[in-house]
Amino acid sequence: MEYKISKNAKLTSSILILVGIIALVIGLTSGHGHHTSQRFWANLLVNGYFFFTISLAALFFLALQYVSQMAWGVTTHRVFQAIMSFMPIGAIVLLIVFVAGAAHMHHLYHWMDPELYIVGGEHYDEIIANKQAYLNTPFFLIRSIIYIAVWMFFAYWLRKKSKEEDALNLAAYADGVSPIYKKSIFMGVLFIFFFAYTSSSSAWDWLMSIDTHWFSTMFGWYSFSGMWVSSMIVAVVLVLYLKSKGYLKEVNDSHIHDLGKWLFAISCLWSYLWFSQFMLIWYSDIPEEVTYYIDRFEHYKLLYVGTFFVNFLLPFFLLMSRDAKRNAIFLLPVALIIFLGHWIDVLVMVLPGTMHEEGGLGLVEIGMFLTFLGGFIFTILTSLSKASLQTKNHPMYDESVHLHH
Amino acid sequence: MSDKKIYAIYDDDYVLLESAKHLVSKGIFIRDVFSPFPIHGIDPVIGLKRTRIAITAFIYGMLGVLLALLGIWYFSVQDWPINIGGKPNFSLIDNLPAFIPVTFEFGVLCAAHGMAITYLLRNWTLPGFKSHNPYPRTTDDRFVMEIHVHDNEGKSIEEIKSILNETYVLEIDEK
Numbered sequence: 001m002e003y004k005i006s007k008n009a010k011l012t013s014s015i016l017i018l019v020g021i022i023a024l025v026i027g028l029t030s031g032h033g034h035h036t037s038q039r040f041w042a043n044l045l046v047n048g049y050f051f052f053t054i055s056l057a058a059l060f061f062l063a064l065q066y067v068s069q070m071a072w073g074v075t076t077h078r079v080f081q082a083i084m085s086f087m088p089i090g091a092i093v094l095l096i097v098f099v100a101g102a103a104h105m106h107h108l109y110h111w112m113d114p115e116l117y118i119v120g121g122e123h124y125d126e127i128i129a130n131k132q133a134y135l136n137t138p139f140f141l142i143r144s145i146i147y148i149a150v151w152m153f154f155a156y157w158l159r160k161k162s163k164e165e166d167a168l169n170l171a172a173y174a175d176g177v178s179p180i181y182k183k184s185i186f187m188g189v190l191f192i193f194f195f196a197y198t199s200s201s202s203a204w205d206w207l208m209s210i211d212t213h214w215f216s217t218m219f220g221w222y223s224f225s226g227m228w229v230s231s232m233i234v235a236v237v238l239v240l241y242l243k244s245k246g247y248l249k250e251v252n253d254s255h256i257h258d259l260g261k262w263l264f265a266i267s268c269l270w271s272y273l274w275f276s277q278f279m280l281i282w283y284s285d286i287p288e289e290v291t292y293y294i295d296r297f298e299h300y301k302l303l304y305v306g307t308f309f310v311n312f313l314l315p316f317f318l319l320m321s322r323d324a325k326r327n328a329i330f331l332l333p334v335a336l337i338i339f340l341g342h343w344i345d346v347l348v349m350v351l352p353g354t355m356h357e358e359g360g361l362g363l364v365e366i367g368m369f370l371t372f373l374g375g376f377i378f379t380i381l382t383s384l385s386k387a388s389l390q391t392k393n394h395p396m397y398d399e400s401v402h403l404h405h
Numbered sequence: 406m407s408d409k410k411i412y413a414i415y416d417d418d419y420v421l422l423e424s425a426k427h428l429v430s431k432g433i434f435i436r437d438v439f440s441p442f443p444i445h446g447i448d449p450v451i452g453l454k455r456t457r458i459a460i461t462a463f464i465y466g467m468l469g470v471l472l473a474l475l476g477i478w479y480f481s482v483q484d485w486p487i488n489i490g491g492k493p494n495f496s497l498i499d500n501l502p503a504f505i506p507v508t509f510e511f512g513v514l515c516a517a518h519g520m521a522i523t524y525l526l527r528n529w530t531l532p533g534f535k536s537h538n539p540y541p542r543t544t545d546d547r548f549v550m551e552i553h554v555h556d557n558e559g560k561s562i563e564e565i566k567s568i569l570n571e572t573y574v575l576e577i578d579e580k
Binding site for chain 1: 446459463490491492502503505506
């Protein structure tokens with residue numbers, strides 16, 4: 001079945017972008033000088049990262065479906081492929097932020113300041129200077145470009161081949177199994193192998209290096225679980241939206257139940273990692289480690305601690321029962337609230353280290369978020385309308401249609 | 406007469422499932438089905454209610470969490486405040502992060518054990534109990550339906566048997 005974007009959906013995303021830009025302009029013009037520009041770039045990083053990694057995690061989940069030969073999710077393949085489609089825009093935003101940082105147009109990445117490395121200089125910082133072999137601008141840019149290029153290659157490949165698979169004539173093959181499916185498993189393995197390393201190292205580079213002195217070995221998994229749960233939220237909401245419009249008839253209650261289980265499970269994983277990172281640092285109480293939490297507890301306590309409780313307790317208690325996971329009345333509000341929660345989570349990863357006590361949740365933040373959200377929704381729905389809503393010739397498609405539990 | 410039981414023996418799970426549908430459509434109440442492995446889709450056919458074990462697991466888990474917090478509060482705060490690495494335990498709330506792992510683990514322990522014991526009690530299959538399997542080959546390669554005559558008032562044994570014989574039944578036993 002083909003999907004067509006409704007006029008309402010186009011209008012809604014345009015209004016989101018428009019309102020977002022107006023809020024952004026008002027927020028920026030009422031601010032002052034240096035902080036305003038810094039705030040603009042910080043928010044560009046927050047939203048570029050948040051929405052880019054939602055697409056990235058959708059790619060991860062799609063690859064995971066191939067690698068684990070997961071049958072139930074085949075009817076939702078096109079939904080995940082559509083979520084992947086924001087990657088190019090998110091990648092451009094991220095690269096603009098990184099290049100602007102390298103050109104000293106903003107000061108998000110403290111370690112990009114060359115004065116820190118002048119031995120004996122006024123601003124010499126021994127700790128950062130010792131990290132220079134890894135944390136230097138050219139290598140940072142090269143790494144970022146490699147991550148993004150390789151991830152996007154896999155996204156492009158899986159999407160393109162999935163469309164080609166639709167046109168195959170399976171009777172032409174001796175075993176009746178699409179050769180593209182077998183290749184996709186292999187490509188999925190390659191991607192997950194690459195992503196296993198780069199999901200962590202990209203989080204160190206792009207977010208953890210903002211608080212340059214600080215480090216946490218859990219940070220990679222923590223931000224990875226955050227992007228994964230955000231991606232599952234988008235998938236659940238998109239599936240429920242499409243079903244309410246009469247599309248995706250092949251997706252039944254059991255599929256929604258399974259997506260709800262992922263939402264529930266990854267929320268718990270995220271909470272587990274958030275708490276473990278916090279507890280170990282809180283317990284050992286070493287000055288170089290607690291700085292990260294002191295920054296957040298002094299000026300961002302409500303946002304930082306509040307989102308943890310919301311993102312953990314809401315899905316934990318409301319989505320625990322079987323019936324709730326099958327019911328849009330439970331799923332939708334929980335999903336939308338923790339979507340904001342995980343956006344704020346990224347916000348408090350970036351703002352304390354870049355804006356210090358000047359940051360917060362204001363017009364600039366909300367405006368930038370709405371602008372990106374509008375663009376994100378529009379991109380995804382456009383991509384969804386470019387291919388049939390169901391794949392054909394996937395060997396486990398029938399099994400997925402008959403999913404029942 | 407009224408406590409007579411009929412056992413219909415099959416050698417295939419799919420055949421049993423289809424036969425059960427046939428029997429139910431003829432108005433016969435099937436008390437239970439014994440099989441070597443779970444038969445997908447049999448529950449709604451013979452009218453089994455969804456298990457409530459998940460609810461008990463939640464209750465046991467919450468009970469475990471409360472019990473753990475109570476225990477930790479008494480052992481480490483009230484009765485003998487322990488000073489670990491310069492963090493004196495004079496209050497539960499201030500030291501809560503340190504107690505969460507234990508609380509979590511104890512919650513899981515209580516949920517898992519409570520659920521297992523409840524399950525065994527409900528089935529009356531605690532270790533040492535006599536098994537009630539009517540037909541031991543159901544642990545190997547046979548599938549058995551148990552029909553109680555008094556569940557099906559207005560139908561004689563012969564009528565039930567004749568309906569059973571409309572299906573691919575292997576053997577019919579009476580007890």
